[in-house]
Amino acid sequence: MQRILDHPILGPLPEEEKVTIYVDGEPVEARKGEMIAAALMATGKPYFRKTVKRHEPRSIFCGIGRCTDCVMTVNGTPNVRTCVTAVEEGMVIETQMGFGDWGGKR
Amino acid sequence: MTHAADVLVIGGGIIGLSCGFYLTKRGKRVCVLDSGGFADGASGACDDMILFQSKKPGINLELTFESLELYKSLRAEVDDNLGFANLGGMVLIENQQELEIMEEFVSQQRSYGLDVEVIDKREIHKKQPFLSDHIIASTYSKMDSQIDPFAVMRAFERKGSSYGMKVFRRNGVVGIERIGNGDYLVSTQDGTVFQAPIVVNAAGTWAGQIGEMVGANVPITPKRGQIIITERVPPIGETNLWSAKYLVTKLRNDVVVDLNEDERSMGLSFAFTRSGGDTYLVGSTREYVGFDKGTTIGGIRAIINQTLKYLPRLRDVNFIRAIAGLRPSTPDGRMLLGEHAGIDGFFTAAGHEGDGIALAPITGTLLAAMVCRDPGDHRLDELSPNRFANL
Numbered sequence: 001m002q003r004i005l006d007h008p009i010l011g012p013l014p015e016e017e018k019v020t021i022y023v024d025g026e027p028v029e030a031r032k033g034e035m036i037a038a039a040l041m042a043t044g045k046p047y048f049r050k051t052v053k054r055h056e057p058r059s060i061f062c063g064i065g066r067c068t069d070c071v072m073t074v075n076g077t078p079n080v081r082t083c084v085t086a087v088e089e090g091m092v093i094e095t096q097m098g099f100g101d102w103g104g105k106r
Numbered sequence: 107m108t109h110a111a112d113v114l115v116i117g118g119g120i121i122g123l124s125c126g127f128y129l130t131k132r133g134k135r136v137c138v139l140d141s142g143g144f145a146d147g148a149s150g151a152c153d154d155m156i157l158f159q160s161k162k163p164g165i166n167l168e169l170t171f172e173s174l175e176l177y178k179s180l181r182a183e184v185d186d187n188l189g190f191a192n193l194g195g196m197v198l199i200e201n202q203q204e205l206e207i208m209e210e211f212v213s214q215q216r217s218y219g220l221d222v223e224v225i226d227k228r229e230i231h232k233k234q235p236f237l238s239d240h241i242i243a244s245t246y247s248k249m250d251s252q253i254d255p256f257a258v259m260r261a262f263e264r265k266g267s268s269y270g271m272k273v274f275r276r277n278g279v280v281g282i283e284r285i286g287n288g289d290y291l292v293s294t295q296d297g298t299v300f301q302a303p304i305v306v307n308a309a310g311t312w313a314g315q316i317g318e319m320v321g322a323n324v325p326i327t328p329k330r331g332q333i334i335i336t337e338r339v340p341p342i343g344e345t346n347l348w349s350a351k352y353l354v355t356k357l358r359n360d361v362v363v364d365l366n367e368d369e370r371s372m373g374l375s376f377a378f379t380r381s382g383g384d385t386y387l388v389g390s391t392r393e394y395v396g397f398d399k400g401t402t403i404g405g406i407r408a409i410i411n412q413t414l415k416y417l418p419r420l421r422d423v424n425f426i427r428a429i430a431g432l433r434p435s436t437p438d439g440r441m442l443l444g445e446h447a448g449i450d451g452f453f454t455a456a457g458h459e460g461d462g463i464a465l466a467p468i469t470g471t472l473l474a475a476m477v478c479r480d481p482g483d484h485r486l487d488e489l490s491p492n493r494f495a496n497l
Contacts, residue, residue: 077421077422079339079423079424099339102236
């Protein structure tokens with residue numbers, strides 16, 4: 001668990017409604033309104049994707065939606081920037097291998 | 107300063123470089139002259155198709171077969187795949203009227219030796235699971251191939267230069283004059299003069315302006331094609347895609363296709379091809395706007411909206427770039443290839459519109475044969491620039 005529950009300046013983390021997201025098939029509890037990347041970091045997920053050519057693990061780099069290092073397949077759409085995409089109830093999130101795939105859904 | 111050569115090729119796009127390459131291989135000393143940089147014109151702002159399905163049975167289809175073979179030997183000669191791929195292509199049919207027209211077109215193409223068929227919804231779904239349900243049928247040809255235009259141009263230029271071809275860039279032709287012994291003097295912006303008994307006008311969209319310098323009528327009109335390029339994404343289907351709309355309007359001018367007024371004025375139709383860089387090139391417009399090769403918000407928006415109609419799943423995909431090229435179009439949809447009557451030694455090889463990549467090697471090969479005075483090939487009479495001489 002990498003969530004800061006009591007921040008030295010911002011103080012204790014306020015209560016927030018919970019939503020359930022599914023990460024590689026496993027249900028994960030996330031705080032409503034937070035970004036996917038924040039929820040995944042809180043679970044300690046070691047990497048979000050693996051690169052196309054060398055299959056190297058990648059996770060958060062810039063954290064502000066520019067670098068595209070944190071992209072994952074979300075609800076069947078590859079290349080979604082998880083650091084700027086908020087969680088939603090029932091969201092299906094998959095670790096993206098290379099380019100990922102279209103998840104078989106229309 | 108004056109450069110002497112056997113042949114001067116004006117235009118350093120894929121057609122000019124092909125002409126230069128094959129002429130050099132035939133033992134000619136060739137100078138290729140271009141006003142811009144490498145791939146500045148239409149050859150650098152187009153898709154990469156060797157597309158059979160768009161060709162009317164006849165000379166264009168025949169030459170495409172020959173071009174594909176020449177691309178094979180070129181790849182062997184330069185020991186490089188040149189981004190060649192063979193994904194096959196589908197032309198999407200949206201209503202009964204289109205189906206009838208395309209069925210007839212396909213049977214004509216088949217009788218000409220093209221491996222193409224009409225497939226039903228079940229077959230479509232296997233090849234393209236994400237296509238919109240409103241597509242009622244499709245054509246499929248496994249022959250449709252592609253090759254990277256930049257790689258081809260680099261190959262022509264490098265290999266040609268190793269055989270002695272010279273390429274001069276960023277130095278436009280400003281005048282052509284004929285002297286007493288029949289040679290042409292071609293003067294350029296920086297004052298350099300080139301002299302040769304043969305001039306080849308391969309200036310693409312700008313070939314009309316070069317033709318004017320010697321009094322040759324080269325009726326080529328720029329047709330602007332805008333294309334957007336997506337981010338790198340996984341393949342969304344097996345094949346490349348086109349809409350039947352464009353072909354149908356080309357084949358039957360009495361048919362009104364389902365487009366709104368804006369889309370119609372832009373000449374919008376769907377072309378969806380996967381590039382070697384794992385992106386998709388998505389087009390395109392066909393606009394008559396003179397020599398303006400800018401992209402427009404309206405054009406980009408129309409291409410995006412059209413794409414989502416066919417492939418709704420691409421909704422969240424980013425596009426990273428938009429480009430536009432000026433396709434050199436002719437009044438009858440066929441290129442100009444040959445010597446101008448009454449202007450000995452002045453040849454034109456231009457006017458390929460959207461077929462420049464597909465037809466580049468065969469154009470250069472045929473042009474070189476004409477310049478070398480090989481026995482005439484009567485199939486090519488219908489491509490002669492003299493069909494426009496008296497217009």
